[in-house]
Amino acid sequence: MLFLAPPAAAEPAGGQPTLLGTYGAWGAYQGMANGRKVCFAAARPSSSTTVPANRPRDPAYIFVASRPAENVANEVSIIIGYPFKPNSTAMATIGSANFEMYTQNDGAWIMNAADESRLVESMRKGADLVVKGTSGRGTQTTDTFSLKGLAQAIDRANQGCQ
Numbered sequence: 001m002l003f004l005a006p007p008a009a010a011e012p013a014g015g016q017p018t019l020l021g022t023y024g025a026w027g028a029y030q031g032m033a034n035g036r037k038v039c040f041a042a043a044r045p046s047s048s049t050t051v052p053a054n055r056p057r058d059p060a061y062i063f064v065a066s067r068p069a070e071n072v073a074n075e076v077s078i079i080i081g082y083p084f085k086p087n088s089t090a091m092a093t094i095g096s097a098n099f100e101m102y103t104q105n106d107g108a109w110i111m112n113a114a115d116e117s118r119l120v121e122s123m124r125k126g127a128d129l130v131v132k133g134t135s136g137r138g139t140q141t142t143d144t145f146s147l148k149g150l151a152q153a154i155d156r157a158n159q160g161c162q
Contacts (some may be wrong), residue, residue, distance in 0.1 A: 021156050024149020030160035033067070039161035040065035041153035045143040046128070055139045057081040058106075062129070062145050064120065064154050068161050074120045074154065078108040080143070082135045090133035092119065094126040094147075103133065124151045 017031030017040075026043045041064045048060065058081040066073045076092075084090065084103035089111065092099040099119045101108040108131070110116045123129055129145045 020160055021153070022149075023152035023156065025146040026149040026153035028153040028156035028160070030157065036067065036069040037161055038065060038067050039157040041150060041157045043145055043150070043153075046146040047144045049142045051140040055135075055137075055141075057135075057139075057141070060131075060143050062131075064123070064150070064157075066158055066161050073158075074116070076110055076116060076119055076123070078131055080106050080108060080131070080133055080141065082106060082137075082139070082141075084108065085134045085136050085138070088134055090131055093130045093132075094119075094122040094128070097122050101131075108133065120154070123147050124154070 017029040017038075020028040020030055025046060026041050028039075028041050030037065030039045032038065043062050045060050050057070060081040061079045063077045063079075065075050065077065067075075078090070078101070080090070083106055088103055090101040090103055090108040092101055097118075099115060100111040102111050110119055124147075126147050129147055131143045131145070132141065134140050
């Protein structure tokens with residue numbers, strides 16, 4: 001799958017990040033946010049479905065970001081391409097492991113921060129990550145992200161933050 005750079009509004013770096021390399025479905029990036037270094041791996045879904053079918057939405061992205069100045073390492077976030085239903089959760093699944101995510105506007109993050117390292121390890125070992133959510137209009141979405149190249153992309157992005 002050809003990787004496409006994240007839109008400016010979704011960039012954790014707040015400006016144009018530098019592509020450090022492409023690994024499978026993932027890109028590794030480095031940039032600056034408020035004068036501080038940000039490094040991240042990002043990918044688009046390999047497949048997306050909606051119920052009802054063919055509902056329009058903006059592109060979806062998944063990020064694994066590190067912000068050394070804030071002591072943040074490998075934070076997983078998703079930009080889903082539509083506003084989530086208020087007060088709803090999304091579910092990320094890798095194999096038999098499920099990770100509940102809280103939602104705000106068009107973003108989702110791990111519900112229990114203590115599970116973040118387990119999520120990242122599952123992502124490094126898994127083949128696909130499936131994210132299910134519901135839009136503010138009631139559309140149910142399923143996005144599948146290939147995890148091929150994720151480990152290399154995270155490692156390369158984090159090298160840029162050292």
